Amino acid sequence: MPIKIFHTADVHLGMKFTRGYDPAVQERLIEARFQTLRSMVGMANEQTCDLFVVAGDLFNGLSLPRKDILRAADILKGFEGKAVLVLPGNHDYVSSEEENLWTKFRDAMSEHTLLLREPRPYLDLKPDLGAIFYPAPCRAKHSKTNGIGWIREYPKDPDAKFHIGIAHGSLEGLSPDFSADYYPMSPEELRAAGIGLWLMGHTHIRYPDVESGTEARILFPSTPEPDGFDCSHPGYAWLIHFHEEGSVLYQSLRTGRFQFFVKEEKIGSEDDMSALKSYFSRLDRQEHLVKLKLRGRAPGRIHDELSLLLQEWKDCVLHLEVDLSEMLREITPDDIDREFTEGSFPHRLLRKLAREQENPNSLQMAYQLIREVKA
Missing domain, CATH: 3.60.21.10 (Metallo-dependent phosphatases)
Incomplete structure (x- = not known):
């Protein structure tokens, strides 16, 4: 036996x-x-x-x-x-x-x-x-x-x-x-x-x-x-x-009850957002803990939607940690025109960087710095 x-x-x-x-x-x-x-x-x-x-x-x-x-x-x-x-x-x-x-x-x-x-x-x-x-x-x-x-x-x-x-x-x-x-x-x-x-x-x-x-x-x-x-x-x-x-x-x-997930995704389009929504819809409020890291460059409308969804997703899981350090906002000429007076130094600088597009990170950094100073 x-x-x-x-x-x-x-x-x-x-x-x-x-x-x-x-x-x-x-x-x-x-x-x-x-x-x-x-x-x-x-x-x-x-x-x-x-x-x-x-x-x-x-x-x-x-x-x-x-x-x-x-x-x-x-x-x-x-x-x-x-x-x-x-x-x-x-x-x-x-x-x-x-x-x-x-x-x-x-x-x-x-x-x-x-x-x-x-x-x-x-x-x-x-x-x-x-x-x-x-x-x-x-x-x-x-x-x-x-x-x-x-x-x-x-x-x-x-x-x-x-x-x-x-x-x-x-x-x-x-x-x-x-x-x-x-x-x-x-x-x-x-x-x-x-x-x-x-x-x-x-x-x-x-x-x-x-x-x-x-x-x-x-x-x-x-x-x-x-x-x-x-x-x-x-x-x-x-x-x-x-x-x-x-x-x-x-x-x-x-044997376990709780489960920890690390989710890393590149976000740049509506399809990417739809996939992320689907992922969170399958999680359990009582049992799942998530560390979410997002990266990429996305239009402003996706950024705005993402900010709202992150609040909702916190209620979809037991615990949510979010890292957006590599998630960049795509700056468009319309964004620049809407936020800065035409002909002003910030407007001229950002428009110039937007036209060149050799280094999108330069535009991103300049945009963020100017917004911080403006605030």
Whole structure:
């Protein structure tokens, strides 16, 4: 019989979202991470999973309010399978301080939760599931050395059906860890450890990036709830069937509620505006956050329409950030005649630049400067 594992990581409970969101939006984003954890426990129960694994960074830091720690422990008590396994990651690393994060969590967690604080084999589930777990807990936020070295050297029990590694850190070729500061690991190191399956955390994207598969033995689930505009996916976790003979089936489950979008568009015509209107019409007021960057040169009527639409679009999404620094107004002779007295210095200068048209940016800059002085 296979064991069924629900694999998540990087939940980051307690993340503050200090980017500059409206306070009501900020509170919803903070709360969503707790709701997503609860939702994942429910999904794992529906799938009758044996194990619920958090491969690091259940919490966003070490200094969380006690009520948040107790709330997380209480949510995990709702898992109906054999055990919950929680690995300290680089944000919620093992600390030597008394009354630290994990002391409070351990006092509140259920008896079927394993807190993987030590780099040693955990044999607790060998009698029930035939599984031994080999964790690599983090002991600081940064480290140029990973914690999996002991696993390769440790003799593997041939009577165990499943050997499962749980680690948190960057993976060579996948994670953007250019200075090698986040417990860097290579696929070769992981494969050489003699482990049948690696459940990983730290990298906030899904790896492999597939809906399901059977080939990989190193799995990153992604963060389950998107946390910013550098996170373009909707949040995932893995549902894993690990068979005794070593075969694996993994399926990606969508877990997040909110989604962040970065939209960059060139605007110069009515068709461009129509496409942008269509885009915003498909977004959800309750769930979508958008960073919009527009560039190009458009006639005044489009600029005026855009100003009105931006106000409307703020009501179409939960949060909207707009960058118009590269969005220029096309200056026409009619604009110049309408705003400046014929024969005046500004009128003559702008008309001359408009006729030359060698460098439209010169006309744009002169027009803006004169308007600012005039104002």
